Amino acid sequence: MKAALTRQEVGKHNSEEDLWCIVDHRVYDLSDFLDAHPGGNVVLQQVAGQDATTAFYNLHRHEVLQKYASLCVGTLENETPEVIDQQPGDLSQVPYAEPLWLTPAYSSPYYTDKHRALRKALRTFVDEHVTPEAQEKEKDGTFISQELIDKMAKENVLAMRLGPGEHLKGRDLLSGTMKGEDFDAFADLIASQELARTGSRGFQDGNMAGMTISLTAVQHWLQNEPLKRKLTEEVLAGKKKMCLAITEAFAGSDVQGLRTTAELSEDGKTWTVNGTKKWITNGMFSDYFVTGCKTKKGLTVLLIPRGEGVETKLIKTAYSTAAATTYIQFENVKVPADHLMGEVDKGMITIM
Ligand SMILES: Cc1cc2nc3c(=O)[nH]c(=O)nc-3n(C[C@H](O)[C@H](O)[C@H](O)COP(=O)(O)OP(=O)(O)OC[C@H]3O[C@@H](n4cnc5c(N)ncnc54)[C@H](O)[C@@H]3O)c2cc1C
Ligand code: HEM
Known part of the structure; x- marks a missing residue:
C-alpha cells in the first residue's frame, strides 16, 4: 500500500x-x-x-x-490519478482508435462472442509478449528470439498466421480461447489487426512474414505429402523457418525475367540451382527457401533446404533489419527432385 x-x-x-x-x-x-x-x-x-x-x-x-x-x-491525499493505466488486453479509450465493431456504440452481425474472446486473448498475448520484444528488436535491428517463436508456436499463433484451413484442425488457439475449426476469415482479420499493434514495421515482417507467404505455397503446391506434413509440423512448431525467394536484382515485377537457373540431372533425381535472390524477408534465419527458378521452357518452383552452396547476406533497407531482409546466392545447390512445387516449367502459375 x-x-x-x-x-x-x-x-x-x-x-x-x-x-x-x-x-x-x-x-x-x-x-x-x-x-x-x-x-x-x-x-x-x-x-x-x-x-x-x-x-x-x-x-x-x-x-x-x-x-x-x-x-x-x-x-x-484525497486525489485520484486521472490518466488511464492501460492493462494488457485492454481496448483503447481514445476515440476511433479501435475498429468500429469494438466500439460500444456499434453492433456487428459478423463478429461473435468467440471472436471477441479471441481478440482479447490475442491482444493480451501481444501486449505481454510480442510488443516488448518488437520495440527492442526494431531499435537494435536484431532478429526475433527463439523464445518468442516458441511461445507463439505453443499458443498456435503461428498456425493462425496461415489463415483458416486444414492445418488448424484439432488445434486449441490461445489456451483454448477458440478451436482451430472455428477460426474463420473474421478471426483471420482479428489476428492481422492484433499482431500489427506492436507499432514496429520491420519487426512485424521479421515475425514470420516469410513463413506466412511461403508455407501457404507449400500447402498448396508441394506434391510430396510426407515432406509437406513434416515441414508444416516443424514450421508451425517454430522449429524450422522458411521464406519465399522469388525477386532478384534482375527481376521484380517482371517475374518472367528471373535468371536463377535450375537444371535436372539426367537420371531425373536432382536439380542443380545457380543464381541470386534479393529482398527476401526472413532469409537470414530461414531453413527453407521457396524459390522461383528458370528452367528449359518456363519457370519452376523448388523448395530448397539451406545447405551447401546457399549463402545469405543481410540487406540494410529503409526499415529495421529486424525484418531480416536478405540477399541470397545459390551456387551449384543440389535439390532432390521431389522438392518440386507445382509442375516443371509451369512455375508462373505456382508463383502467381
Ligand atoms: C522490404 C521488402 C521485402 C521484400 N520481401 C520479399 C520476399 O520475401 N520475397 C520476394 O520474392 N520478394 C520480396 N520483395 C521484393 C518485391 O516483391 C519486389 O520489390 C517487387 O516485386 C517489385 O519489384 P522491384 O523492386 O524490382 O521493382 P520494379 O519491378 O523494378 O518496379 C519499379 C517501378 O516500376 C513499376 N513497374 C514495373 N513494371 C511495370 C509495368 N509493367 N507497368 C507499369 N509500371 C511498372 C513498379 O510499379 C514500380 O513502381 C521485397 C521487397 C521489399 C522492398
Ligand atoms: C517519473 C518521472 C520521470 C521519468 C520516469 C522519466 C523518464 C524518462 C525517459 C524514460 C525518457 C526517455 C524518452 C522516453 O522514453 O519517453 C525521458 C526523457 C526526457 N525527460 Fe523524463 N522522466 C520523468 C520526469 C521528467 C520531467 C518531470 C521532466 C521535465 C521537467 C522530464 C524531462 C525529460 C526530457 C527533456 C527528456 C528528453 C526528451 C527528448 O529526447 O526529446 N522528465 N524521461
Missing part, C-alpha cells in the same frame, strides 16, 4: 539529494534516478518538490510511468 501524501510534504523534498515530484496525482522519488534520467538531471532539479504533470506529459508517453512504477512512493 502506497502512502497518502500532501503537497506540502512533497514540497520539502526539493534538493538534489532528496528529490520528489508529482505526476498525475502520484508522487515519485527521483533522488536515485537523476543520473539515469535520459533527459538529464537538470530538468528534474527544476521541478523538485513540484507538480510536474504538464511538463511530464508534454515529453513522455504514459507507458514511461508504468515502466518506472517502482519510483512511485505514494498518491496525494
Whole structure:
C-alpha cells in the first residue's frame, strides 16, 4: 500500500539529494534516478518538490510511468490519478482508435462472442509478449528470439498466421480461447489487426512474414505429402523457418525475367540451382527457401533446404533489419527432385 501524501510534504523534498515530484496525482522519488534520467538531471532539479504533470506529459508517453512504477512512493491525499493505466488486453479509450465493431456504440452481425474472446486473448498475448520484444528488436535491428517463436508456436499463433484451413484442425488457439475449426476469415482479420499493434514495421515482417507467404505455397503446391506434413509440423512448431525467394536484382515485377537457373540431372533425381535472390524477408534465419527458378521452357518452383552452396547476406533497407531482409546466392545447390512445387516449367502459375 502506497502512502497518502500532501503537497506540502512533497514540497520539502526539493534538493538534489532528496528529490520528489508529482505526476498525475502520484508522487515519485527521483533522488536515485537523476543520473539515469535520459533527459538529464537538470530538468528534474527544476521541478523538485513540484507538480510536474504538464511538463511530464508534454515529453513522455504514459507507458514511461508504468515502466518506472517502482519510483512511485505514494498518491496525494484525497486525489485520484486521472490518466488511464492501460492493462494488457485492454481496448483503447481514445476515440476511433479501435475498429468500429469494438466500439460500444456499434453492433456487428459478423463478429461473435468467440471472436471477441479471441481478440482479447490475442491482444493480451501481444501486449505481454510480442510488443516488448518488437520495440527492442526494431531499435537494435536484431532478429526475433527463439523464445518468442516458441511461445507463439505453443499458443498456435503461428498456425493462425496461415489463415483458416486444414492445418488448424484439432488445434486449441490461445489456451483454448477458440478451436482451430472455428477460426474463420473474421478471426483471420482479428489476428492481422492484433499482431500489427506492436507499432514496429520491420519487426512485424521479421515475425514470420516469410513463413506466412511461403508455407501457404507449400500447402498448396508441394506434391510430396510426407515432406509437406513434416515441414508444416516443424514450421508451425517454430522449429524450422522458411521464406519465399522469388525477386532478384534482375527481376521484380517482371517475374518472367528471373535468371536463377535450375537444371535436372539426367537420371531425373536432382536439380542443380545457380543464381541470386534479393529482398527476401526472413532469409537470414530461414531453413527453407521457396524459390522461383528458370528452367528449359518456363519457370519452376523448388523448395530448397539451406545447405551447401546457399549463402545469405543481410540487406540494410529503409526499415529495421529486424525484418531480416536478405540477399541470397545459390551456387551449384543440389535439390532432390521431389522438392518440386507445382509442375516443371509451369512455375508462373505456382508463383502467381
Ligand atoms: C522490404 C521488402 C521485402 C521484400 N520481401 C520479399 C520476399 O520475401 N520475397 C520476394 O520474392 N520478394 C520480396 N520483395 C521484393 C518485391 O516483391 C519486389 O520489390 C517487387 O516485386 C517489385 O519489384 P522491384 O523492386 O524490382 O521493382 P520494379 O519491378 O523494378 O518496379 C519499379 C517501378 O516500376 C513499376 N513497374 C514495373 N513494371 C511495370 C509495368 N509493367 N507497368 C507499369 N509500371 C511498372 C513498379 O510499379 C514500380 O513502381 C521485397 C521487397 C521489399 C522492398
Ligand atoms: C517519473 C518521472 C520521470 C521519468 C520516469 C522519466 C523518464 C524518462 C525517459 C524514460 C525518457 C526517455 C524518452 C522516453 O522514453 O519517453 C525521458 C526523457 C526526457 N525527460 Fe523524463 N522522466 C520523468 C520526469 C521528467 C520531467 C518531470 C521532466 C521535465 C521537467 C522530464 C524531462 C525529460 C526530457 C527533456 C527528456 C528528453 C526528451 C527528448 O529526447 O526529446 N522528465 N524521461
